[in-house]
Amino acid sequence: MKIGIDAKFASSRHGGIGTYTTNIINALINLDQDEIIAFVPEALLPDLELVTTSKRLSIQVINADENTPEDPYDFRVYWKQEILPVQLENHKVDVFFNPAFMAPLKWDGPKVVTVHDLVFERSDHYNSERSTKYYRKWAKRCAEHANAIITVSQFTAQDIYELWNIDHIPVRPVYIAPALLFAPNNRDISKTIVLTELGVSDPYLLYVGDNFPRKNLERLIQAYSLLTTSVASAGSRKLLCKGGKAVNLSKGLRVRNQKISRASRSERSNDSDLRFFRRKDLPKIELELDDQIIETLETFASRQNRNAAEFLAWGVSNYTRGFLMMALGEWMPRDQWDALRRGDGCPLCDAIASPDLIDAYGCTVIDLPMGRLRLNNYPDTPGQCTFICKQHVCEPYHLSSADQAAFFADLMRVAQALEKVYQPIKMNLQILGNTIPHLHCHLQPRYHGDFAPNGPLAPISEKLPLPLEEFKAQSARILAALTSF
Numbered sequence: 262m263k264i265g266i267d268a269k270f271a272s273s274r275h276g277g278i279g280t281y282t283t284n285i286i287n288a289l290i291n292l293d294q295d296e297i298i299a300f301v302p303e304a305l306l307p308d309l310e311l312v313t314t315s316k317r318l319s320i321q322v323i324n325a326d327e328n329t330p331e332d333p334y335d336f337r338v339y340w341k342q343e344i345l346p347v348q349l350e351n352h353k354v355d356v357f358f359n360p361a362f363m364a365p366l367k368w369d370g371p372k373v374v375t376v377h378d379l380v381f382e383r384s385d386h387y388n389s390e391r392s393t394k395y396y397r398k399w400a401k402r403c404a405e406h407a408n409a410i411i412t413v414s415q416f417t418a419q420d421i422y423e424l425w426n427i428d429h430i431p432v433r434p435v436y437i438a439p440a441l442l443f444a445p446n447n448r449d450i451s452k453t454i455v456l457t458e459l460g461v462s463d464p465y466l467l468y469v470g471d472n473f474p475r476k477n478l479e480r481l482i483q484a485y486s487l488l489t490t491s492v493a494s495a496g497s498r499k500l501l502c503k504g505g506k507a508v509n510l511s512k513g514l515r516v517r518n519q520k521i522s523r524a525s526r527s528e529r530s531n532d533s534d535l536r537f538f539r540r541k542d543l544p545k546i547e548l549e550l551d552d553q554i555i556e557t558l559e560t561f562a563s564r565q566n567r568n569a570a571e572f573l574a575w576g577v578s579n580y581t582r583g584f585l586m587m588a589l590g591e592w593m594p595r596d597q598w599d600a601l602r603r604g605d606g607c608p609l610c611d612a613i614a615s616p617d618l619i620d621a622y623g624c625t626v627i628d629l630p631m632g633r634l635r636l637n638n639y640p641d642t643p644g645q646c647t648f649i650c651k652q653h654v655c656e657p658y659h660l661s662s663a664d665q666a667a668f669f670a671d672l673m674r675v676a677q678a679l680e681k682v683y684q685p686i687k688m689n690l691q692i693l694g695n696t697i698p699h700l701h702c703h704l705q706p707r708y709h710g711d712f713a714p715n716g717p718l719a720p721i722s723e724k725l726p727l728p729l730e731e732f733k734a735q736s737a738r739i740l741a742a743l744t745s746f
């Protein structure tokens with residue numbers, strides 16, 4: 262697959278979105294499966310932080326011409342709507358991916374965009390006036406032209422539905438972005454490290470981030486001020502603000518500090534409880550990932566001859582890549598599909614034959630007469646299982662009549678056991694097989710408040726694996742329930 266990517270912001274110099282862009286492009290390069298074409302304006306080339314040694318990557322540097330606008334926002338429009346459509350056409354790109362919002366509307370090919378948040382729709386004041394105007398004009402239009410949308414949170418996915426009324430394009434959060442950095446870590450250890458490095462002691466409230474208006478620091482400070490005046494026990498709590506633009510922050514801080522002083526004069530002797538750390542003064546803090554998470558990751562990773570970091574990059578990128586394939590609307594080559602239908606190289610035949618109880622996809626709960634029950638390692642909702650037929654057939658009606666009845670009986674038994682253990686509000690049974698044409702049924706417990714209200718869950722999702730102990734405990738509970746049916 263030839264993936265064209267807008268790599269304009271592929272540098273940590275461009276902040277959070279820059280880091281996201283850099284990591285996700287590098288992860289796709291490291292997958293070593295596709296041809297990546299990164300389009301970069303000449304002026305931003307020196308900043309680029311991509312794995313430029315890879316033969317999978319080609320960087321297309323676009324030089325400025327006499328029409329190139331100098332104004333940064335005019336330039337963005339020109340770049341996206343005039344330059345990229347021509348470039349994508351010239352390079353015969355299969356699918357376009359932009360890690361930051363926008364898409365070239367004049368290019369007809371399949372497009373995937375990441376939408377980070379919709380704060381510009383929610384308030385006039387969170388971004389600069391110019392920025393708000395730009396995003397309001399272009400972001401929704403681009404999203405509506407995309408074939409699939411990635412978000413960084415469920416909240417943003419919901420915003421896309423509510424504020425933009427987009428419900429006809431697949432929208433899927435990829436929570437941990439493309440970096441191990443964002444995996445959960447051990448909070449107690451992390452807390453100790455942060456407090457030591459910053460030279461503060463408990464109790465405290467910690468804010469991390471810049472002081473752009475959209476971060477709403479002012480509200481935070483007001484709330485803190487109220488807290489310290491109205492809740493006696495909160496009086497000794499420090500507010501730590503980590504990060505921020507040094508120049509603006511000191512200016513804003515002076516004003517805000519005066520406000521706070523007035524608001525809470527009676528409670529506090531001075532403003533020393535409010536501590537800001539300017540970015541240039543910050544120590545570099547590296548937090549350790551939770552041992553158990555690392556161990557779990559390594560268990561799964563080792564089965565694929567990868568280390569934990571590679572495994573996570575692989576999982577996330579494969580997922581992102583799956584989206585690009587979906588946008589492309591591409592089936593695997595016909596001969597490959599026909600071979601799979603016959604059972605040649607069928608992964609589910611391998612799964613049925615495997616003596617391993619636990620692998621990268623899940624763990625075997627029980628072997629029943631007609632199939633093997635597997636508890637998914639990456640559940641969309643708790644208790645998601647797959648019941649795999651022991652025979653390689655594509656459709657249930659390819660089984661003999663007696664086996665059809667036996668398969669259905671096993672399935673009913675399993676579904677009832679899951680209902681007993683997880684107490685869902687609905688049990689979804691899905692026989693799909695569009696990826697692997699070997700008869701299997703997805704058993705999907707549904708819960709009130711889950712993320713696809715009154716509709717089916719999309720089969721593709723991405724989450725950290727369940728911790729091993731939890732995995733085993735749930736498996737044991739299902740097994741116990743099964744014996745009662």
Ligand SMILES: [Zn+2]
Pocket residue numbers: 604607608609610611652653654698699
């Ligand atoms: Zn098979």
